[in-house]
Amino acid sequence: MTRGTDEIYLAPKFHYVKLSNGVQMPKLGLGMSHKGGYSHSAVVYALRECGYRLIDTAVRYSNEHQIGLAIKESKVPRKEVFITTKLWPAQYGYESTLIDFQASCQRLAVNYIDLYLMHWPECPSSCTDRRQLLADTWRAMELLYHKGLCRAIGVSNFWIADLQRFLLDCTVVPHVNQVECHPYHNPRELIAYCRQRGIQFEGYSPLAKATLLDKAPVLAVAKRNNCTPAQVLLRWSIQNDVIAIPQSTSEERLKENAQIFSIELSVDDMAVLDNLHRNYRVVDSSTIQQKIDTSYAEQLQLSWQLAGQCKNEKRCMLGSLHSKLTKT
Numbered sequence: 575m576t577r578g579t580d581e582i583y584l585a586p587k588f589h590y591v592k593l594s595n596g597v598q599m600p601k602l603g604l605g606m607s608h609k610g611g612y613s614h615s616a617v618v619y620a621l622r623e624c625g626y627r628l629i630d631t632a633v634r635y636s637n638e639h640q641i642g643l644a645i646k647e648s649k650v651p652r653k654e655v656f657i658t659t660k661l662w663p664a665q666y667g668y669e670s671t672l673i674d675f676q677a678s679c680q681r682l683a684v685n686y687i688d689l690y691l692m693h694w695p696e697c698p699s700s701c702t703d704r705r706q707l708l709a710d711t712w713r714a715m716e717l718l719y720h721k722g723l724c725r726a727i728g729v730s731n732f733w734i735a736d737l738q739r740f741l742l743d744c745t746v747v748p749h750v751n752q753v754e755c756h757p758y759h760n761p762r763e764l765i766a767y768c769r770q771r772g773i774q775f776e777g778y779s780p781l782a783k784a785t786l787l788d789k790a791p792v793l794a795v796a797k798r799n800n801c802t803p804a805q806v807l808l809r810w811s812i813q814n815d816v817i818a819i820p821q822s823t824s825e826e827r828l829k830e831n832a833q834i835f836s837i838e839l840s841v842d843d844m845a846v847l848d849n850l851h852r853n854y855r856v857v858d859s860s861t862i863q864q865k866i867d868t869s870y871a872e873q874l875q876l877s878w879q880l881a882g883q884c885k886n887e888k889r890c891m892l893g894s895l896h897s898k899l900t901k902t
Contacts, residue, residue, distance in 0.1 A: 588627055589835055591817060593749045594772035597725050599689070600656055601812050602834065603628025605778055605819035612637045613823035614644055621648035621655065623825075624832040630752075630778070630819045632660035632693055633674065638681035646683065657682060660693040660730055661715075664870040666707050671714035675723070689750060690715060690724040695736040696863055698870040709743035716746045721899050726750060728774075731859070734767050741771070752776040755816055756807055757847040758786060758854040765816070776817040781807050783856045791850055795843045802830060809834045810847045 590598040604620050606612065606629075620626040621644070631641050638659060645655055659682065665674040679685060692711060697704045715727045728750030732740065741747065751768050753761060755777025765775045786792055787803040796803045804820070808831055811818040822828050839847075 588625055588832075589812070591774060591815065593726050593774050594747070595726060595749060597688075597749070599726070599750075599774070599817065600626075600628035601817050602626070602808065602831070603630050603656070603658075603817070603819040604828070605821040606631045606635045606637055606641070607821055608632075608635050611823055612640060614640060614647075616823045616825060616828060617641065617644035618648045619825050620828045620832075621645065621650045624828050626828070626832065627654055628656045628658070628817075628819065630658040632691075633662045633665065633678060634660065634693060638678055642681060642683035652684060656688045657684065658689040658691065659687055660691040661711070662693050662869065663697055663866045664873050666692070666697055666701075666711040668710040668714045671711050672718070675714075675718055679723075686723050686725065688724075689726045689728060690718065691728045691730045691750065691752060692732075694731045694862055694866070695729070695733075695740070696866055699863065699867050700870070705739065705743065708740060712740070712744060716744075717899070719746060723899075728752065730778075731862075733761075734764055737767065737771075737773075747771060748773050750774045750776050750817075752778055752819075754779045754855055754857050755811065756780050756782045756786060757792070757810055757850040758782060758789075758852045760848065760851040762851075765814075774817065775815070776819065777811050778819055779821075779856050780811050780816075780818040781820050782854070785856060789850075791846055795839065795846060798843065799837060799839060801837050804831060805834050805837055806839070806843075806847070809837050809839050810844065813839055813844060814848075 589601045591601055593599055604617065604626050617629070629641055631638055645652070659678050661671060661674055665671065675690065679687065695708070697707050701707050715724065718724045719727045726749040727746065728748040729740070730752040732751050751773050753764065755761065756779065768775045781787070781804055786807060792803045792806055796806045799806065804827065808818050808820060812834060820831055822831065
């Protein structure tokens with residue numbers, strides 16, 4: 575497989591943004607989460623009936639296998655679907671990144687991933703050299719990118735201070751940074767920092783888990799534009815050149831969200847929404863370190879219990895990936 579854009583189909587219904595390396599990425603996608611529930615029929619419906627072409631998942635969400643099955647059932651050709659998945663910090667490290675990437679490909683039933691992200695800038699507490707671990711992880715991702723196994727690579731939940739340190743060790747500047755973004759959590763300085771460095775900003779939880787749908791300013795803008803509050807929030811992201819990946823298991827909501835490209839918010843309406851920032855976040859980052867450490871400890875315990883089996887599986891995965899890397 576060769577990385578590029580010519581062979582990738584662009585769904586006419588959805589708008590795209592060009593990443594710094596020329597790869598075209600849909601501006602609207604379907605997001606997943608660890609606790610948000612999964613609906614197989616909803617993913618198939620989004621792909622087949624609504625024209626969604628961006629699916630965002632992660633190792634942490636434990637649904638990569640189901641996503642692969644849904645894409646297959648939808649009958650939408652692989653080249654038309656932009657797949658994002660994320661590496662969990664418990665798997666950070668050069669060799670472990672290569673192994674986990676191969677595992678994600680197997681679960682998704684694909685031979686390449688469109689966008690591969692580091693899920694958080696945090697590392698297991700037992701790590702004695704955080705900068706080196708992040709650098710080693712990124713070096714492995716750069717290898718996957720240069721060999722065409724990833725069309726783009728990036729990070730998630732990285733703030734300016736994280737990026738400043740991280741970029742010192744990068745040969746390839748991240749193509750994307752994915753962070754929570756909606757009118758009540760609008761990190762303008764971070765967005766500007768990313769844009770200045772050619773890093774596309776992507777916003778998860780653009781509807782803030784439906785907690786903003788009854789806010790008076792949002793309702794007022796929706797009424798003026800004869801659309802729903804959810805469409806207002808998504809359109810705000812799109813017009814700010816922020817990729818949006820709302821979650822939904824409702825066919826009605828999926829269809830509603832897909833119709834935002836026929837809506838255009840006025841300068842005044844955008845100004846109203848731009849000034850709603852309250853630093854309100856629906857994802858609690860204060861618990862992430864504990865979750866990373868717990869999963870890392872569980873991973874170590876499992877590897878001790880299945881030492882021989884895991885060693886053989888690790889050898890097989892590395893051998894398979896080595897074959898791919900030498901062929902591309």
